[in-house]
Amino acid sequence: MFELDRITKRYGSSLALDGIRLSIARGSTTALIGPSGCGKSTLLRILIGLIEPDVGHVRFDGQMLERTRIRAQRQRMGYVIQQGGLFPHLTARENVVLMARLLKWSSDRIKTRLSELMELTHFPRAGLERYPTELSGGQNQRVGLMRALMLDPEVLLLDEPLGALDPMIRYELQEELKQIFATLDKTVVLVTHDLAEAAFLGETIVLMRAGRIVQSGSLDEMIRAPAEPFVERFVRAQRSHRVALGEGA
Amino acid sequence: MRRVSSVLPWLLLAPLVLGLLTGCGRSDGEIRIGSKKFTEGIILGEVLRGLVAETGLPVHHRRALGGTRIVFNALESGEIDAYVDYTGTLLHEVLAEDKAAQGRTLSERLAERGIRLAGSIGFQNNYALGMPEARAEALGIERISDLRDHPELRFRFGNEFMDRADGWAGLRSFYGLPQRDVRGLEHELAYRALASGEADLTDLYTTDAEIAYYHLRPLRDDRDWFARYDAVLLYRADLAQRVPEAVTALERALGLIDARRMIAMNAAVQIEGRTESQVAGELLRERLGILDATETRGLLARLAQCTLEHLTLVGVSLLAAVLAAVPLGLLAAHRPRLGQLVLAFVGIAQTIPALALLVLMIPFFGIGAGPALVALFLYSLLPIVRNTHAGIRGIPAATIESAEALGLPAGARLRLIELPLALPTILAGIKTAAVINVGAATLGALIGAGGYGQPILAGIRLDDMGLIMEGAIPAAVLAVTVQWLFERAERTALPRGIRGLGRTGGD
Numbered sequence: 107m108f109e110l111d112r113i114t115k116r117y118g119s120s121l122a123l124d125g126i127r128l129s130i131a132r133g134s135t136t137a138l139i140g141p142s143g144c145g146k147s148t149l150l151r152i153l154i155g156l157i158e159p160d161v162g163h164v165r166f167d168g169q170m171l172e173r174t175r176i177r178a179q180r181q182r183m184g185y186v187i188q189q190g191g192l193f194p195h196l197t198a199r200e201n202v203v204l205m206a207r208l209l210k211w212s213s214d215r216i217k218t219r220l221s222e223l224m225e226l227t228h229f230p231r232a233g234l235e236r237y238p239t240e241l242s243g244g245q246n247q248r249v250g251l252m253r254a255l256m257l258d259p260e261v262l263l264l265d266e267p268l269g270a271l272d273p274m275i276r277y278e279l280q281e282e283l284k285q286i287f288a289t290l291d292k293t294v295v296l297v298t299h300d301l302a303e304a305a306f307l308g309e310t311i312v313l314m315r316a317g318r319i320v321q322s323g324s325l326d327e328m329i330r331a332p333a334e335p336f337v338e339r340f341v342r343a344q345r346s347h348r349v350a351l352g353e354g355a
Numbered sequence: 356m357r358r359v360s361s362v363l364p365w366l367l368l369a370p371l372v373l374g375l376l377t378g379c380g381r382s383d384g385e386i387r388i389g390s391k392k393f394t395e396g397i398i399l400g401e402v403l404r405g406l407v408a409e410t411g412l413p414v415h416h417r418r419a420l421g422g423t424r425i426v427f428n429a430l431e432s433g434e435i436d437a438y439v440d441y442t443g444t445l446l447h448e449v450l451a452e453d454k455a456a457q458g459r460t461l462s463e464r465l466a467e468r469g470i471r472l473a474g475s476i477g478f479q480n481n482y483a484l485g486m487p488e489a490r491a492e493a494l495g496i497e498r499i500s501d502l503r504d505h506p507e508l509r510f511r512f513g514n515e516f517m518d519r520a521d522g523w524a525g526l527r528s529f530y531g532l533p534q535r536d537v538r539g540l541e542h543e544l545a546y547r548a549l550a551s552g553e554a555d556l557t558d559l560y561t562t563d564a565e566i567a568y569y570h571l572r573p574l575r576d577d578r579d580w581f582a583r584y585d586a587v588l589l590y591r592a593d594l595a596q597r598v599p600e601a602v603t604a605l606e607r608a609l610g611l612i613d614a615r616r617m618i619a620m621n622a623a624v625q626i627e628g629r630t631e632s633q634v635a636g637e638l639l640r641e642r643l644g645i646l647d648a649t650e651t652r653g654l655l656a657r658l659a660q661c662t663l664e665h666l667t668l669v670g671v672s673l674l675a676a677v678l679a680a681v682p683l684g685l686l687a688a689h690r691p692r693l694g695q696l697v698l699a700f701v702g703i704a705q706t707i708p709a710l711a712l713l714v715l716m717i718p719f720f721g722i723g724a725g726p727a728l729v730a731l732f733l734y735s736l737l738p739i740v741r742n743t744h745a746g747i748r749g750i751p752a753a754t755i756e757s758a759e760a761l762g763l764p765a766g767a768r769l770r771l772i773e774l775p776l777a778l779p780t781i782l783a784g785i786k787t788a789a790v791i792n793v794g795a796a797t798l799g800a801l802i803g804a805g806g807y808g809q810p811i812l813a814g815i816r817l818d819d820m821g822l823i824m825e826g827a828i829p830a831a832v833l834a835v836t837v838q839w840l841f842e843r844a845e846r847t848a849l850p851r852g853i854r855g856l857g858r859t860g861g862d
């Protein structure tokens with residue numbers, strides 16, 4: 107679905123991305139992980155064309171991402187960020203259907219799609235007429251997810267979608283997300299900083315450090331055959347942290 | 356207290372008075388006065404009306420009918436009975452094609468048309484040359500001939516006077532004037548140049564309000580170069596048979612007003628913002644002891660007019676400011692480099708004191724509502740531009756990014772996301788501008804724009820506290836009302852999700 111070739115992005119003197127090569131298969135679920143500031147969000151923004159790389163290029167479904175067709179290409183992708191990024195002056199319903207309305211979908215079609223999405227995300231009907239400030243964090247994320255899925259895109263990009271939630275809700279939503287991914291059969295790219303979450307949700311884990319990809323594969327491979335000492339340290343740090351909290355390994 | 360007790364009956368009578376003012380039908384035997392469509396004409400019409408009214412005869416003033424042709428035709432056809440015109444105008448505009456008239460006087464020629472030229476009102480409205488009083492005094496210049504001894508003087512004429520054969524070119528050779536530094540420009544700029552000392556002399560009409568405003572001395576045309584434009588009373592010859600008392604009353608206007616008084620009256624209307632009726636009423640009271648009671652308007656009528664004028668000043672300037680400032684603010688928010696320039700410019704406009712800004716407008720737009728509107732417009736820009744800018748820049752990056760990621764086109768993003776989110780802040784800016792504007796508009800009366808400032812100014816001049824309150828109280832009430840309306844709008848018109856987000860811009 108995505109082919110990235112030698113993507114480099116510089117902010118001032120610092121390199122946010124440094125020669126990224128990555129191929130993301132159609133229908134796969136990929137988790138991007140790495141220490142904060144390593145370039146995960148930047149990479150996700152490159153995928154949806156919010157920023158353009160200084161060097162290299164991105165192919166989406168065989169086509170280059172280009173300014174002239176970027177809007178049409180974005181409508182084939184859904185994008186969810188931490189805190190949802192919802193429009194505060196619109197109700198949950200208005201947030202979700204905004205783009206469909208603009209594309210002149212019939213109200214029947216909108217209604218049907220909305221019902222499907224509410225069922226999928228377990229969003230209560232009573233919440234539809236509420237504004238984001240009147241909803242809980244978890245519900246906001248469900249609205250964000252519904253908005254991203256409204257046009258039934260082929261790709262779903264999520265940037266730490268559960269990052270701002272408290273642990274109980276987070277755990278619940280991880281389960282739900284996994285189910286949703288299984289139901290939908292879409293190409294999913296997910297950013298997280300939690301290795302367990304990455305392993306739970308992603309078939310492929312891409313571990314990044316300072317703008318480069320260090321290793322990609324399954325968690326098992328990383329434990330068995332770390333590509334460099336950093337992988338070992340990263341895995342150990344995350345696991346011991348969990349052991350200390352008594353969550354087991 | 357005297358004023359309060361005199362207000363009550365008026366309040367009760369107001370509907371009646373308003374009815375009389377607006378709906379007065381034409382009764383038979385009514386004397387009809389006409390006037391040409393400029394300040395001086397209307398004042399003179401009011402003087403004539405007051406004179407007839409004093410006799411108790413029914414009289415009506417049809418104000419500002421139009422230009423010379425229209426008013427003269429109205430007199431000839433009997434739609435009006437009397438008005439004031441100028442000899443030069445009658446000769447050159449009305450009777451110009453009347454070639455057979457050689458050798459006969461103007462009076463004779465008008466008499467053929469059933470019109471009587473009763474005589475001069477007492478002043479002329481000619482072309483003249485004017486110098487700042489102080490400069491003329493210092494150089495000892497009183498007559499145009501005196502200019503011959505001062506070749507260094509700088510002359511700035513209105514373009515029309517420069518171009519006319521009987522303007523500068525004719526005048527120069529007739530008087531043998533030696534000046535070299537002579538230029539034509541917009542007339543308002545010429546006055547401005549005189550005021551700032553960058554020029555010494557300009558052309559003017561002998562009764563222009565600007566003579567008083569800029570303290571100018573009109574020089575005597577000692578060799579009679581300029582055509583004479585005597586203001587003369589014209590009435591229908593048949594009026595003398597129909598209503599002889601009316602003619603007697605009208606003829607009291609002959610010799611009643613000299614040029615100085617006419618200048619002062621024009622200035623009172625054009626610069627101090629008083630009405631033609633008030634100015635004419637004062638003249639009649641002072642000169643002839645006539646108390647004109649018929650058209651002293653009631654408090655409500657005055658209040659209604661001031662309110663209308665004030666709301667127009669505020670409404671029009673504010674609307675224009677919103678239409679200009681919101682796009683400017685958007686531009687500033689989306690183009691940071693240009694934004695600095697825009698913000699700096701509107702910032703400067705705001706730092707000029709309102710009064711100074713008003714006066715600065717005079718050379719460009721003259722006096723009246725026009726320059727006041729421009730000044731108020733400029734004055735309202737800053738709060739709206741700044742708040743629009745702040746409102747857009749204050750939208751979280753994540754929100755903008757979400758809109759972009761959805762694939763919203765730029766126009767839809769602006770309309771559906773950015774503007775609504777910035778709306779509380781923009782509204783707060785408009786509210787600030789509106790409240791400032793209501794206050795600043797009272798200063799408009801200083802340059803003849805009307806509004807609540809008019810009774811305030813008149814009250815200060817006449818030392819009449821009641822009159823001052825007549826402007827000050829409604830102005831305060833209006834400011835509070837405007838504030839309240841905007842706050843209501845903020846509470847009800849904004850979606851629940853973003854209420855109470857209004858910020859005042861600034862750094």
Ligand SMILES: Nc1ncnc2c1ncn2[C@@H]1O[C@H](COP(=O)(O)OP(=O)(O)O)[C@@H](O)[C@H]1O
Pocket residue numbers: 117120121122141142143144145146147148149
């Ligand atoms: N808009 C930007 N301007 C300047 N630097 C940026 C910007 N966005 C990201 N960066 C920098 O690029 C690097 C990668 O950022 P990011 O992709 O957000 O990291 P992550 O999501 O992995 O925490 C960081 O050093 C960050 O400071």
Ligand SMILES: [Mg+2]
Pocket residue numbers: 146147148
């Ligand atoms: Mg990030």
